[in-house]
Amino acid sequence: MNIHDLLFVLKDEGVTVSVTPLDKLKVTGPDEAVKRWVSTIKEAKQQIIDNYKRAPKxxxxxxxxxxxxxxxxxxxxxxxxxxxxxxxxxxxxxxxxxxxxxxxxxxxxxxxxxxxxxxxxxxxxxxxxxxxxxxxxxxxxxxxxxxxxxxxxxxx
Known part of the structure; x- marks a missing residue:
């Protein structure tokens, strides 16, 4: 699953991943969904951060x-x-x-x-x-x- 697909799947499950100014991830949403996805999010941490940095500003x-x-x-x-x-x-x-x-x-x-x-x-x-x-x-x-x-x- 590519990073964009992952972010859309997370959004559909009510999970929000944001990047702090210090490049840390904040994950919020329903407890069960967060628990189900936490290891995948950790594995994709650098890709998520890079994706946010590339996003148009x-x-x-x-x-x-x-x-x-x-x-x-x-x-x-x-x-x-x-x-x-x-x-x-x-x-x-x-x-x-x-x-x-x-x-x-x-x-x-x-x-x-x-x-x-x-x-x-x-x-x-x-x-x-x-x-x-x-x-x-x-x-x-x-x-x-x-x-x-x-x-x-x-x-x-």
Missing amino acids: LTPSPNPFLSDTEWHSLHFPAWGEPEVQAFQQRHTRMIKLGLTDGLADIHAERMAYRDRMNDDRRLCFECQFMTREGCSQRVPESDVFQRCTLFIESDA
Whole structure:
């Protein structure tokens, strides 16, 4: 199986492989699928890294919160269905909270990148205490990823 076929098979199984700036692989996805593919991924590590380095980097990041490298890592390989659904749900919630379509896109992309990097911090937009008027528990810092002790995941 060539490297491109491997990445597509992994994507179909919900497994995401990304390369950090220090050329380490980050593998996320369903535990069973990750366990099933981990040895193959380890064997193909250098090919995966080389593939990412060869990928075109012509498009600068349109997201002011993501560097060109981060933005590229977010969109290559392409999103799987769970990532698309999460993006759409987050985008819809932020629109309901009063953000413009453009800002909702930017922050939903940031959350997708955060998920790919296994970062456990959250934006206030994801909390059930966040309303159009702000946070009912404290002064929010809605653009900042943080670990808020009052955070409760929103159902919407």
